[in-house]
Amino acid sequence: MIEELVGLPHGVFGLRVGGRLTVEDYEKVIGPMVQRAREADGRLRCLIEIQADFEGLTPAAVLDDIGLGLGTVGAYDGVAVVTDRTALRTATEWAAFVVPFPMKVFPAGGREEAAQWLAALPAEARVEVALDAETGVVTAEVDQALRIEDFERLAATVDPWTREHGELRGLVLHIRRIPGWTSLGSVIRHVQFVVGHHAKIRRIALVSDTPVASTVAAAADRLVHPRVRPFAGTDLAAAQAWAAGD
Known part of the structure; x- marks a missing residue:
């Protein structure tokens, strides 16, 4: 019934x-x-x-x-x-x-x-993605737990650029708090995105005032292809400028 x-x-x-x-x-x-x-x-x-x-x-x-x-x-x-x-x-x-x-x-x-x-519940994806076509830098605003759709949206912005230009000059992650994930599926999709894209991104800027941001950035800088650098949460413009650099 x-x-x-x-x-x-x-x-x-x-x-x-x-x-x-x-x-x-x-x-x-x-x-x-x-x-x-x-x-x-x-x-x-x-x-x-x-x-x-x-x-x-x-x-x-x-x-x-x-x-x-x-x-x-x-x-x-x-x-x-x-x-x-x-x-x-x-x-x-x-x-x-x-x-x-x-x-x-x-x-x-x-x-x-x-x-x-x-x-x-939010009606839209948790990640807002913007591509600056002049600098080749993608900025992703993250403020809630990540879903599979968020990584699909990020990939939909990054992939066309890398197919045309070979690599993305920079990815800026503006994270106001540690977001986490909504499900195991979103964790898996996160890993897939990192594995599939890290060799195609020149620089990653982590913009956040969360306590672990510097530690995460330092560890990632040793483990992945792109250069990874932390910035304070108020230094978004500086992070975007650094990500656009050669």
Whole structure:
């Protein structure tokens, strides 16, 4: 049994789930609701309230679930799961490490808190990227936990330049606080970006007042191809000038 929740904040759609889910549930409720949400905002913020009598999915519904998940996974801004069932809470907490979007579990009765958490999530990528075509320097503003989409956005800016010019003159990372990652998937994508791009970037400037910035920069300067240098958080212009140098 499944029913759509009403009275949620704008941009948040929700489901109350109980019993055993069937293919009909996906065809009549879940699929159309996801489609409406994507047509309205393009992004998905989903609240799933699981009742005590939930029994799982029929085999056919499992296939529908996988298909829906693969087709929409890149469109989620976040998912909140409301349940007191230990196994489901644990599964959600583990899943939060591998999905490419924020996922959080709330106790039964926490629908309002879950809905407000979803509504407050940033709508855009956590990294704002700007390329200065005159100097060949990319500046990335980082202020929240990193997602897979952030590295895709960074690569989409860097890759065309390196294909045309061979290498990027400089990358400036302006980090206001230690951001962390939203999932294991974003950690893996971070590693992939570093491995795939470090030989194509001449200089990296780390602009931050976080206590570990200098230590990280010194370690990276010894381990990777680009020269890496730390700058104070207020020295963005100086960092960009240094990154543009020969």
